[in-house]
Amino acid sequence: MKLDASVGFLLAFSLNLVFTLMKNYVAARITSYFILATTIVIFKARSFKLGLNAESIVAGLFYSILPHYFNLMILGLANEVSFIALNSMLIIPNLFTSIIEELYFRVLLYDTLKKSYFKTSLMFSLFHLSLYTFNEAILSLILVAFYFSLGIIFQVLYEKHGFAACSTSHIAFNIVASMYLVNLKYLCLAVIIFTTMATALIIKEIIYRY
Numbered sequence: 152m153k154l155d156a157s158v159g160f161l162l163a164f165s166l167n168l169v170f171t172l173m174k175n176y177v178a179a180r181i182t183s184y185f186i187l188a189t190t191i192v193i194f195k196a197r198s199f200k201l202g203l204n205a206e207s208i209v210a211g212l213f214y215s216i217l218p219h220y221f222n223l224m225i226l227g228l229a230n231e232v233s234f235i236a237l238n239s240m241l242i243i244p245n246l247f248t249s250i251i252e253e254l255y256f257r258v259l260l261y262d263t264l265k266k267s268y269f270k271t272s273l274m275f276s277l278f279h280l281s282l283y284t285f286n287e288a289i290l291s292l293i294l295v296a297f298y299f300s301l302g303i304i305f306q307v308l309y310e311k312h313g314f315a316a317c318s319t320s321h322i323a324f325n326i327v328a329s330m331y332l333v334n335l336k337y338l339c340l341a342v343i344i345f346t347t348m349a350t351a352l353i354i355k356e357i358i359y360r361y
Contacts, residue, residue: 156263159190159255160274167278183278184248187255196262202313210312211319214304214354219327221346231334241329249321252278256302257309257317272302293340300347304354311358 163183170179226232256275264270276298280291301324309317333339 156190156194156255156259157274159186159194160260160278162186164278180248184251187251191251191254191259194259194263196259198262199258200309200313201315203315207312207316208319210358211308211316212323214308214350215320215323216327217350217353218301218304218324218343218347221349222333222343223331225342225346226333226339229339231336231339232331234331235329237326237330242326245325245329246322249325250318253305253309253314253318253321257305258314261306261309268303268306271306272299275299275302293337293344296344297340297347300344300351303351304347307351307355307358 163186166182166186167179170176170182223232252275256271256278260274261267261271273295276295279298280294305317305321308320333343
């Protein structure tokens with residue numbers, strides 16, 4: 152049996168589960184990103200679209216803000232949001248992890264899985280789920296839906312505008328997300344899922360129509 156880039160996901164996912172169950176979250180994150188980075192080096196994608204131009208950067212920034220805009224508009228009116236100061240110490244790690252994820256999922260794994268939006272986004276969501284605890288089944292399902300929708304957003308951006316767009320979007324999304332907290336109620340989480348899915352559908356429609 153010939154190994155391909157999906158082995159990186161399987162290893163990272165499995166070890167994430169082990170470390171997460173042991174409540175060693177730092178080890179889970181360090182190990183998982185080391186595995187993904189190693190997989191990127193070992194397995195080469197057959198194609199790579201950089202798309203380093205102003206249009207790609209603007210598109211990445213714009214579509215990363217949309218889900219947050221909807222969340223803050225709806226949940227802010229419901230008084231379910233609290234704002235926190237941006238921790239500058241999180242920016243550098245966010246840069247590295249976002250770029251590694253985009254190189255692996257949007258470029259390498261997407262190419263390996265024959266450009267399947269569904270499979271790539273599902274594996275992207277499961278990868279993030281394995282970094283959390285599994286205390287509540289409903290919360291786990293919500294997280295899968297949330298990250299699946301994000302995966303679609305980033306993948307569409309890569310297909311249309313290139314790597315610069317999806318990586319910019321991923322980085323910006325994470326930075327903005329670190330600036331506010333949402334009460335973890337099922338209704339609030341449902342709103343977040345809805346807005347993220349809506350954003351995925353919106354950008355897919357807009358980008359491929361124009």
